[in-house]
Amino acid sequence: MKRRRSIVSLILYLTLGLTLTALFGCDYFGFKKIKDITDSPMKFEGKEVKVRGIVESSLRIPFTETVVYTLKDDSGSIMVVATGAKPNNGDSMKVKGLVSTAIKIGDETFGTHIKEIKRW
CATH class of the missing domain: 1.20.5 (Single alpha-helices involved in coiled-coils or other helix-helix interfaces)
Structure with a gap:
């Protein structure tokens, strides 16, 4: 027994x-609010994050596989750089990617974006 x-x-x-x-x-x-990333980009620099939101705008860079789109949630918006299919404006998406900043001058950062690893 x-x-x-x-x-x-x-x-x-x-x-x-x-x-x-x-x-x-x-x-x-484990999804992050976009505002958390854009308000403290150095805290997230080089780290993998997950965000979700609505695609505001998207474009394919001519003659490349690169796609750039803006993802917006209820806290803010951020640019996402990806390869593959271009999402449609208004699409609801979840994205996993690495946070990167284009320019850092002292304590200021410019061009914070997410390099897409996966979307669904």
Whole structure:
């Protein structure tokens, strides 16, 4: 009886562990507000972030695979640099990417953007 109870407990703990790993290992958690990134770009410089929002504008750089689009959430907007398909204006998107700043002069930064790794 004791052995059976310990096997059932083990199965329950394994199931719970796998469920939590699946939940927190997925890309559904950990989104940053865009304003947090644009207000403190050096805090996020070179770090991977996830954001979500609506595409405000997008364009493909002629003769390249590069796409640039602006993603806006309820806190602000940020430019995203990517390759591949150009998103349509008004598309709702989730993006994972690396934060980068074009120019740093002293404590000031200009051109903070996200280099897209993945979108969905």
